[in-house]
Amino acid sequence: xxxxxxxxxxxxxxxxxxxxxxxxxxxxxxxxxxxxxxxxxxxxxxxxxxxxxxxxxxxxxxxxxxxxxxxxxxxxxxxxxxxxxxxxxxxxxxxxxxxxxxxxxxxxxxxxxxxxxxxxxxxxxxxxxxxxxxxxxxxxxxxxxxxxxxxxxxxxxxxxxxxxxxxxxxxxxxxxxxxxxxxxxxxxxxxxxxxxxxxxxxxxxxxxxxxxxxxxxxxxxxxxxxxxxxxxxxxxxxxxxxxxxxxxxxxxxxxxxxxxxxxxxxxxxxxxxxxxxxxxxxxxxxxxxxxxxxxxxxxxxxxxxxxxxxxxxxxxxxxxxxxxxxxxxxxxxxxxxxxxxxxxxxxxxxxxxxxxxxxxxxxxxxxxxxxxxxxxxxxxxxxxxxxxxxxxxxxxxxxxxxxxxxxxxxxxxxxxxxxxxxxxxxxxxxxxxxxxxxxxxxxxxxxxxxxxxxxxxxxxxxxxxxxxxxxxxxxxxxxxxxxxxxxxxxxxxxxxxxxxxxxxxxxxxxxxxxxxxxxxxxxxxxxxxxxxxxxxxxxxxxxxxxxxxxxxxxxxxxxxxxxxxxxxxxxxxxxxxxxxxxxxxxxxxxxxxxxxxxxxxxxx
RNA sequence: GGGGCUGUAGCUCAGCCGGAUAGAGCGACGGUUUCCUAAACCGUAGGUCGUGGGUUCGAGUCCCGCCAGCCCCGCCA
Numbered sequence: 001x002x003x004x005x006x007x008x009x010x011x012x013x014x015x016x017x018x019x020x021x022x023x024x025x026x027x028x029x030x031x032x033x034x035x036x037x038x039x040x041x042x043x044x045x046x047x048x049x050x051x052x053x054x055x056x057x058x059x060x061x062x063x064x065x066x067x068x069x070x071x072x073x074x075x076x077x078x079x080x081x082x083x084x085x086x087x088x089x090x091x092x093x094x095x096x097x098x099x100x101x102x103x104x105x106x107x108x109x110x111x112x113x114x115x116x117x118x119x120x121x122x123x124x125x126x127x128x129x130x131x132x133x134x135x136x137x138x139x140x141x142x143x144x145x146x147x148x149x150x151x152x153x154x155x156x157x158x159x160x161x162x163x164x165x166x167x168x169x170x171x172x173x174x175x176x177x178x179x180x181x182x183x184x185x186x187x188x189x190x191x192x193x194x195x196x197x198x199x200x201x202x203x204x205x206x207x208x209x210x211x212x213x214x215x216x217x218x219x220x221x222x223x224x225x226x227x228x229x230x231x232x233x234x235x236x237x238x239x240x241x242x243x244x245x246x247x248x249x250x251x252x253x254x255x256x257x258x259x260x261x262x263x264x265x266x267x268x269x270x271x272x273x274x275x276x277x278x279x280x281x282x283x284x285x286x287x288x289x290x291x292x293x294x295x296x297x298x299x300x301x302x303x304x305x306x307x308x309x310x311x312x313x314x315x316x317x318x319x320x321x322x323x324x325x326x327x328x329x330x331x332x333x334x335x336x337x338x339x340x341x342x343x344x345x346x347x348x349x350x351x352x353x354x355x356x357x358x359x360x361x362x363x364x365x366x367x368x369x370x371x372x373x374x375x376x377x378x379x380x381x382x383x384x385x386x387x388x389x390x391x392x393x394x395x396x397x398x399x400x401x402x403x404x405x406x407x408x409x410x411x412x413x414x415x416x417x418x419x420x421x422x423x424x425x426x427x428x429x430x431x432x433x434x435x436x437x438x439x440x441x442x443x444x445x446x447x448x449x450x451x452x453x454x455x456x457x458x459x460x461x462x463x464x465x466x467x468x469x470x471x472x473x474x475x476x477x478x479x480x481x482x483x484x485x486x487x488x489x490x491x492x493x494x495x496x497x498x499x500x501x502x503x504x505x506x507x508x509x510x511x512x513x514x515x516x517x518x519x520x521x522x523x524x525x526x527x528x529x530x531x532x533x534x535x536x537x538x539x540x541x542x543x544x545x546x547x548x549x550x551x552x553x554x555x556x557x558x559x560x561x562x563x564x565x566x567x568x569x570x571x572x573x574x575x576x577x578x579x580x581x582x583x584x585x586x587x588x589x590x591x592x593x594x595x596x597x598x599x600x601x602x603x604x
Numbered sequence: 605g606g607g608g609c610u611g612u613a614g615c616u617c618a619g620c621c622g623g624a625u626a627g628a629g630c631g632a633c634g635g636u637u638u639c640c641u642a643a644a645c646c647g648u649a650g651g652u653c654g655u656g657g658g659u660u661c662g663a664g665u666c667c668c669g670c671c672a673g674c675c676c677c678g679c680c681a
Contacts (some may be wrong), residue, residue: 042624052623058661066651093624094661156609186680187655225680244642279680315606328679335681368608369676396609397674405674423634434643463616466617471612471674478616482627485617492667500640537620549618554606563636563645582640604643 001109001529002536005049007036008099010037011082012051015075015372020068023061040533046091046092047100054095065095075351103259106525107514113528114580121532121592124172133364134173136355138346139165141362142268142275145182146260147191147218150213150267150416152398152406152474155363157473159463159597160395161362162273166595171539172210176276176354180342181264185335186422189219191241192252193231194221204212205251211263214256236330244283245333267416271456274596286341287333297381305329309377311385324373336374341379347388358389360542365394365469393542396471396599406474425454426476431604450604455480457598461487464596472543485552491601492587493555493562497586498602500579507583513576520561524581527557531588535595544596551592558585 003179016022016034027034036053056070061068069091074091076082085105113120125133141161144150161177168359169175195202202208202217208215209336219482224231243251261277291307294300299309301323308323312445318323326337361371371392378384400406406414428451434443462479466472482488501507516522534550537543567578590600 004674038624040620046624050623055623057659073662096624182681264629304678308618308678314677317605319605323678325679329680332681338681364675365609366675367681370681372608394609397675403673428636430643440641467619470617473616476618478630481630485645486629488643489629492641495640496644498641503640505640510672511666534620541620543620545618555630559644560646562640563642566639568640603641 001048004101004105004530005108005533008049008085009036009038009083011076011085011220012038012097015072015079015082016053018075019373020057020061020178025058026060029054038575040530044523044526045165046096047098049099049101051097051099060093061141066091069095069097069548078340079432086314090372103516103522106522107516109529110525110580110584111514113584115543119531120233121170121388121535123170134171135357137168137173137174137176137358137360138166138354138356139360139362140178140180140342141165142273143180143182143363144260144264144313145187146257146279147211147214147261148182149186149215150264151413152416152419153413155419155459156395156463157399157418158268158271158273158366159330159460160269160393160468160544162362163464163547163595164360164362164393164538164542166597167535167538167544167547170595171535173358176356177274178428179275179277179279180245181260181277181279183253183337184243184281184284186332187222188242188253188256189562190221190225190231191218191233192249193235193238194224195252195503201246203255206255206258206326207354209259213317214259221335234341235333239332244487266418267406270420270462272599275346277419280335280338283338283341283345286345287337287369290337290340290344291333293383294340294377294381295325299380300326301376310508311376311382312380313371314373319604322373324377335376336370339371339374340378340381340383342381343374343390346383347383358386358391359387360391360393362395364394365396368392368394391542392467394441397470399471401473401475403473420456420459422567423459423476423480424452426480427458429483446603451599453599453601454491454604457491457593459486460596460598461490461548464544465552467543467545485548488550488604490551490593491604493558494586494600495602495604496559496562496590497582500582502602504569505569505579505582507579507586514580516577516581517574518565521578523557523582524561524585527554528581528584528588547592547595551596554585554588554592 001363011038014481016036034053036049036051038049038053042049054072054111054560055065057063057068060063066272073089073091081146085101087102088098092098095472109120130336139161142154144154148437154585155511165175165177191201198397225235235268238249242253257279291300296310300307301310303323305328306325307327308325310321311322312321314322324336325334326340327333343359344353346359351354363371367587375392378390384390398406408414431447431451431454458479479486480488482492516525533549538547561581566580567575567582570578593600
């Protein structure tokens with residue numbers, strides 16, 4: 001309904017300008033043009049839209065707001081285009097103008113969507129939208145560290161990043177999904193040094209150890225690094241060798257990366273997530289240029305032996321400006337350097353760059369300061385094009401039910417693999433209990449399929465349905481609870497519709513002239529038509545929970561409809577229209593869940 | 605010491621960038637099944653939106669102070 005809203009907006013604005021030409025001219029001159037303040041109605045009884053624009057005019061015009069609203073409504077009534085869209089506007093409360101769309105218009109919108117695989121969501125580049133071909137976007141997400149296992153922290157980045165990428169792709173933006181894996185830096189110096197001493201075979205033969213062993217070695221290496229100065233020195237030297245291209249170090253590094261990569265891929269396959277790996281090492285050849293570039297633009301300062309850029313407006317513990325270090329005293333580069341090189345490369349023109357115009361980083365909010373600093377340096381160095389957007393999309397911690405950082409009973413971080421396994425196991429146990437209670441019998445393949453889909457959907461949805469800015473409490477019981485704002489509730493709505501289709505509802509042939517009479521039908525129609533606005537919002541705000549809320553509300557409205565209005569047993573006049581609503585609801589839920597990376601089921 | 609995020613019903617959370625009587629789920633209490641999967645639906649109870657000021661016709665939302673929690677703060681990423 002975005003297009004209708006845009007039309008109404010212009011009509012309202014024109015009506016305001018006709019009703020109050022002097023005020024309009026004044027407002028224009030003051031740089032604050034009139035605004036009808038058109039918004040979706042806050043309650044169903046107010047209609048479809050409300051315009052609040054009369055209220056702020058009360059003071060400058062010296063008139064009662066209701067009187068102003070009446071004048072606007074009078075002008076609207078004179079607009080034949082408006083009368084085609086809306087019924088007679090109502091003035092309510094202090095001076096709100098409530099608008100209700102004509103039922104024929106709503107029915108026509110539904111009908112248009114029945115034949116549209118995109119369900120009314122315009123695709124950039126093909127649409128009448130803004131004519132553009134979409135903005136080249138990079139979504140940087142997931143980004144686990146080599147030689148470490150993926151844990152719950154990566155879960156959020158992976159799921160949120162994937163969903164945002166899906167939404168942007170669906171809108172028609174060319175999206176590059178980058179996995180900025182931690183495959184460079186001090187940790188490799190540590191690990192390789194340690195392995196050379198205790199398990200050299202790992203560095204020479206592929207598959208000598210599995211990832212679990214590697215993680216154990218990593219832990220030992222870290223322990224030595226923290227307590228042993230000689231080991232620290234050797235490790236740092238090892239990093240320099242690696243970054244300098246020493247063949248033995250490179251080979252060891254390559255083996256470690258391959259090992260981890262295979263392990264990560266099994267998780268991505270399981271979650272149906274597509275990523276292009278481009279680790280920190282990729283930017284190694286560009287690091288030097290970051291330092292020289294910053295020097296050339298006069299931003300570089302040498303302080304206590306380190307090359308850094310001091311930030312504006314950010315002070316450290318002693319009240320002095322805070323530096324971003326781009327080259328350490330020992331000559332090594334660090335993650336700020338890598339991130340700066342990445343920014344240049346990503347905005348840079350092909351072939352030596354990605355040509356992106358919007359770069360999105362999905363990482364935990366603990367890195368907010370880091371990115372703010374790096375972004376500032378990039379901006380001051382002139383590395384962000386005028387039409388380029390650089391956005392950190394932060395998210396909160398995953399906490400246990402005790403409100404503390406999620407840990408296993410033994411106090412270790414929870415491995416992502418174990419977490420997914422447990423979700424599927426629990427979902428399977430729930431399913432089997434239900435089958436038994438209902439006296440149903442299903443084959444093993446069905447049980448596996450449903451348990452896997454529901455379990456993974458529950459994990460993803462629990463994460464995505466929360467506003468990402470806040471920490472969230474991880475609870476298997478809540479996410480798999482089959483009522484409320486959960487994946488199973490949404491999946492069940494799809495299953496109910498599939499049931500209708502199985503029992504003889506021919507939904508594909510059901511799009512004759514639509515006719516609705518029941519309030520439950522109208523409620524569903526109105527909910528269905530919100531999809532395009534919701535997607536546009538997620539595209540802009542990068543908040544997948546908005547899409548989740550919408551799908552949950554749609555499911556609620558559908559379940560009410562399903563409960564109170566018969567479909568298959570409806571009389572011949574109502575049945576085709578109701579089948580059409582069912583079909584569009586199923587299509588909308590499937591599309592929406594698909595954008596969240598969640599698969600649906602026909603039966604469960 | 606500086607910075608960021610958060611504080612809304614017993615619990616978990618929404619609240620769309622200032623708008624009408626602050627919403628949902630869970631939990632609690634009470635109801636609904638000759639009918640398309642009851643994994644559903646309907647109803648009741650429950651909130652001085654951390655706190656004190658300010659701006660505004662209008663504030664959970666914007667500004668300032670304070671309190672509490674979490675996170676970050678020079679050579680780890």
